[in-house]
Ligand SMILES: [Zn+2]
Ligand SMILES: [Zn+2]
């Protein structure tokens with residue numbers, strides 16, 4: 001337990017991206033924002049008018065890939081009808097004074113995660129989730145192979161109106177892009193600098209701390225206990241090969257990250273036999289979030305090493321991970337203006353509640 005008053009008010013430095021630090025302010029009177037009651041999510045099993053529902057396949061572009069390959073589909077991947085990045089128009093990048101653009105080349109695909117319209121991730125069985133993770137892996141690899149100009153493939157899921165899902169049917173998205181997103185570039189660059197200095201991966205170090213580290217910090221003058229740290233308190237779920245942890249500097253109240261226990265920089269290299277354990281850790285983590293928040297609406301996204309020619313250099317220092325960000329409030333002007341996220345629940349207390357959540361098996 002962190003030894004401190006029940007109220008916390010401190011700025012926590014994100015160890016990987018210091019620019020993304022967080023104000024943890026748990027005092028009720030301090031709360032600069034109130035939890036919004038999100039619009040309810042669509043829990044129907046089927047909708048006649050939904051283009052992603054079984055029987056409406058003609059309302060989407062033809063499937064790029066289908067899982068399983070034979071019989072009725074369990075997962076279906078199609079082109080996004082309104083892509084944010086699109087076909088190569090072979091325009092050279094534009095530059096005039098301070099105006100610079102990079103041609104918006106890329107691919108934007110939709111993964112229809114499950115035939116059932118409103119299915120949440122924790123409601124899907126683990127064999128299905130394993131297939132979904134395999135679909136992520138195979139599409140990422142196929143997109144990188146399709147065009148050497150693609151440097152990053154972002155896999156993400158928006159679930160529920162509070163998370164910006166414009167179509168209610170449960171789905172993920174894949175955007176292949178010609179640039180490395182800035183937040184990934186910062187993680188990659190900073191973890192590489194850490195590796196040069198310490199000769200080990202910062203993400204592996206965080207996992208080690210989460211599993212073992214305990215310390216009591218005394219006040220030098222009085223000898224009183226200033227703080228007692230048991231970093232093991234950040235573990236939310238542990239599998240054989242994957243771990244779910246609550247980041248010490250969580251931007252969102254219920255943010256959880258899942259990482260492979262054994263160092264690996266590229267999600268594409270995840271062996272098939274590991275995906276079963278990942279599916280289990282993902283399902284159980286989402287079930288915990290759903291039990292605690294009561295109908296979680298969230299974004300999750302996969303951060304994996306960019307394929308921009310530097311992947312071999314970053315193989316030892318970068319560690320892929322899945323960031324799960326449940327949306328329980330709307331960012332305030334203070335957060336947008338300062339870039340400082342405000343978290344009103346201490347990450348230690350949130351991790352405890354997630355561990356204690358009653359879930360099946
Ligand atoms: Zn549907
Ligand atoms: Zn590592």
Ligand SMILES: [Zn+2]
Pocket residue numbers: 187303321323
């Ligand atoms: Zn990340």
